[in-house]
Amino acid sequence: MIIHADMDAFYASVEIRERPELCGQPVAVGGSAEDRGVIAAASYAARKFGVRSAMPTRAALKRCPDLVLLPVHMSLYAGVSRQIHAIFARYTPLIEPLSLDEAFLDVGASKRLFGSAAVIARRIKQEVREELELVVSMGVAPNKFLAKIASDLDKPDGFVEVAADAVQAFLDPLPVSRLWGVGRVTGAALQKQGIHTIAELRRQPQTALRRWFGEHGQQLWHLAHGIDERPVVTEHEAKSISHETTFARDVTDPDTLRAVLLDLTEQVAWRLRRHGKCGRTVQLKLRFDDFRTVTRTHSLRDATDATQIIWHTVSRLLDRELAQDIPPLRLLGMGVSGFDDGADSRRQSDLFAGAAADEAVDRVADDINARFGGKVLQRARSYHKSR
Numbered sequence: 187m188i189i190h191a192d193m194d195a196f197y198a199s200v201e202i203r204e205r206p207e208l209c210g211q212p213v214a215v216g217g218s219a220e221d222r223g224v225i226a227a228a229s230y231a232a233r234k235f236g237v238r239s240a241m242p243t244r245a246a247l248k249r250c251p252d253l254v255l256l257p258v259h260m261s262l263y264a265g266v267s268r269q270i271h272a273i274f275a276r277y278t279p280l281i282e283p284l285s286l287d288e289a290f291l292d293v294g295a296s297k298r299l300f301g302s303a304a305v306i307a308r309r310i311k312q313e314v315r316e317e318l319e320l321v322v323s324m325g326v327a328p329n330k331f332l333a334k335i336a337s338d339l340d341k342p343d344g345f346v347e348v349a350a351d352a353v354q355a356f357l358d359p360l361p362v363s364r365l366w367g368v369g370r371v372t373g374a375a376l377q378k379q380g381i382h383t384i385a386e387l388r389r390q391p392q393t394a395l396r397r398w399f400g401e402h403g404q405q406l407w408h409l410a411h412g413i414d415e416r417p418v419v420t421e422h423e424a425k426s427i428s429h430e431t432t433f434a435r436d437v438t439d440p441d442t443l444r445a446v447l448l449d450l451t452e453q454v455a456w457r458l459r460r461h462g463k464c465g466r467t468v469q470l471k472l473r474f475d476d477f478r479t480v481t482r483t484h485s486l487r488d489a490t491d492a493t494q495i496i497w498h499t500v501s502r503l504l505d506r507e508l509a510q511d512i513p514p515l516r517l518l519g520m521g522v523s524g525f526d527d528g529a530d531s532r533r534q535s536d537l538f539a540g541a542a543a544d545e546a547v548d549r550v551a552d553d554i555n556a557r558f559g560g561k562v563l564q565r566a567r568s569y570h571k572s573r
């Protein structure tokens with residue numbers, strides 16, 4: 187069984203924990219409106235006003251004039267992320283992080299020691315609450331795809347278990363938009379065929395879905411049947427470290443895209459440093475509203491784990507795309523691969539050991555200073571303008 191653990195409103199929750207007087211208030215973390223910043227995370231009180239991540243801060247303040255806006259404090263969140271992972275690691279070594287606050291855990295082999303996957307998920311949830319004063323939503327299911335849907339269904343403070351014999355009953359009533367890759371365009375195409383729920387999609391023959399959507403149709407058919415065979419891949423084994431965001435609404439605004447890309451880049455760079463990995467190849471991934479996906483890569487002469495260098499590289503790749511007239515984006519992702527074996531040898535034996543990670547905190551603090559000095563973002567903008 188797989189657990190998907192996803193912290194609730196992570197950056198905002200950590201900030202509120204540090205300042206209890208903000209509890210219950212609409213709080214968001216993100217860039218300032220003057221700097222054309224975007225919201226990186228919003229508390230549930232702020233979400234009631236319609237404030238969402240990846241929304242321009244200016245728009246968020248319009249919806250919620252009393253919004254308490256706090257700057258991004260990445261080194262703090264990365265430190266808490268390390269503590270969360272240490273709790274996960276009590277139960278299984280098979281952890282696949284998706285970001286600083288989200289991970290898949292394969293607990294198949296942990297059962298004899300700790301009990302069922304649901305028991306383990308409950309314990310982790312309780313330990314995160316007691317030790318870190320934070321809330322994590324849990325999905326427990328036979329595979330990654332189902333666990334990810336499950337963790338999201340009952341947020342915040344969610345706990346949803348999908349038993350192996352209840353997969354179809356769980357999926358059937360859900361809207362097709364719950365499936366990976368069903369955005370506005372695919373959703374509208376399905377609706378035209380009278381398909382709204384996963385049950386209705388499941389009843390379609392595989393050939394029809396292939397005819398409508400090609401390769402993607404095949405994938406939809408599998409997902410509608412609850413089939414997903416991808417294993418949990420730990421970061422030690424991973425050939426790349428990447429992170430991506432699917433937008434609630436398709437995005438065209440270049441400032442929003444750059445701000446989201448910077449957030450993704452900081453998270454990926456953090457994870458590289460945490461694992462003592464340096465990579466040579468920087469990748470940008472774009473998925474458009476018509477589901478077309480393109481990747482752009484750039485290879486550096488020397489492998490790196492430095493936020494600034496990775497940001498400089500990936501933001502140039504994005505600027506090159508933006509200079510063309512591209513369709514609205516449904517998904518934005520980035521990653522680093524081509525790991526340097528030499529650099530790998532200084533990998534920590536214990537991921538969560540103190541000294542090296544603290545050193546990384548210092549290095550990120552430098553990156554953050556540069557960010558608030560505006561240098562990081564400005565460099566990207568001036569590059570764009572000079573083109």
Ligand SMILES: [Mg+2]
Nearest residue numbers: 192193194287
């Ligand atoms: Mg989360």
